[in-house]
């Protein structure tokens with residue numbers, strides 16, 4: 142890119158700014174470029190395409206970063222640069238232009254983020270801090286939205302588009318990784334409460350397919366960072382085809398938040414640990430609220446169930462605190478099972494995506510091969526793997542699938558697999574069968590994943606630590622996947 146810009150400068154006998162503009166009209170792919178001309182060292186030229194770029198505005202200085210977290214130590218005023226824009230920075234001036242050399246007015250945003258949010262605050266790792274923050278982050282997510290007394294959910298982005306949402310022909314959840322798992326939980330919830338058909342798509346597959354999208358389709362794009370390249374391209378594609386895009390994003394001002402027609406932030410605060418934890422529970426809380434709001438407007442939920450679920454959501458932060466109190470016991474289990482070569486995670490219904498998420502957490506943090514499966518799929522293949530040395534984690538809280546999952550557990554025990562079961566208080570059957578149990582508070586089955594995922598996060602964390610790995614920076618992984 143540098144050689145190309147230099148060539149343009151020579152051939153056109155122009156300055157750096159003009160040369161960059163010409164170059165950017167011709168290059169393809171995703172990039173952030175920051176340039177300093179040695180003949181003009183007081184000016185920085187920066188641009189982006191596909192990858193994030195934030196400029197912090199200080200006193201007589203500017204800061205450039207891919208997200209706001211490293212900047213908040215210095216300033217809370219930032220400008221998010223868009224694709225096809227050029228930022229020309231001098232010590233006390235910021236000029237924004239499009240590639241046609243027209244000046245644009247920079248939109249200065251105030252960051253609502255404290256420095257403490259990006260420090261470890263006495264915890265050994267960001268991942269542990271973020272797991273333990275969940276009572277507060279979920280509370281923050283519900284605050285100002287959920288009002289149990291009045292029986293209301295206030296979400297401006299949803300309310301303003303309620304007609305489109307409740308009349309959607311179908312909803313497509315688009316996301317990657319952990320956010321995709323949140324989409325899977327949401328599929329069950331939206332279909333149950335709103336009676337709208339839902340599909341859940343990996344952004345990386347969706348963007349390369351030739352998907353059938355119609356006007357009246359609603360895309361829910363779920364992303365912690367709001368910068369995942371595959372998700373961005375996928376929703377741009379859907380948008381071109383007339384779909385309505387609703388973003389469920391954590392990072393305020395991020396690309397997905399800006400591309401979406403409307404959205405709801407998950408308000409989990411900065412997530413620094415590479416493995417996503419509090420963002421996931423925040424996504425679930427937001428998605429439940431959106432589903433409840435649509436269902437209420439659409440008349441697909443009765444008043445009693447609606448109020449029950451509102452109360453259940455309201456009680457989640459306190460119940461999460463109770464789950465976190467189990468961490469010493471989960472740490473012991475981690476030490477017991479840390480040398481496993483493989484692990485299987487099984488769940489049914491709302492807890493099936495939690496099994497996938499548990500397996501993903503274990504893989505990325507402890508490098509133990511793990512598979513998540515719907516428990517009933519075992520008999521179609523994976524049961525062949527079960528032997529004495531295989532830990533099988535069951536997410537088996539009390540729900541409408543409970544009896545079924547107990548028979549799946551019996552199948553594993555009959556083959557001498559080791560069963561670790563996450564169960565609800567008051568379950569007196571599973572403790573008689575399982576090798577180890579993690580007992581969490583009871584909750585409505587629709588809400589249960591917000592609680593049942595926490596032991597999964599803690600188990601992966603403590604196993605990773607017990608194996609001596611740097612859990613905040615697992616190998617080969619990046620926090621924001623801004624490449625294809």
Ligand code: F6R
Pocket residue numbers: 317318319320321363364365366367368369372415416417418501505620621622
């Ligand atoms: C897993 C994890 C990743 C992300 C995925 C999507 O712990 O962090 O799987 O969930 O890369 O990222 P976002 O949500 O930022 O789009």
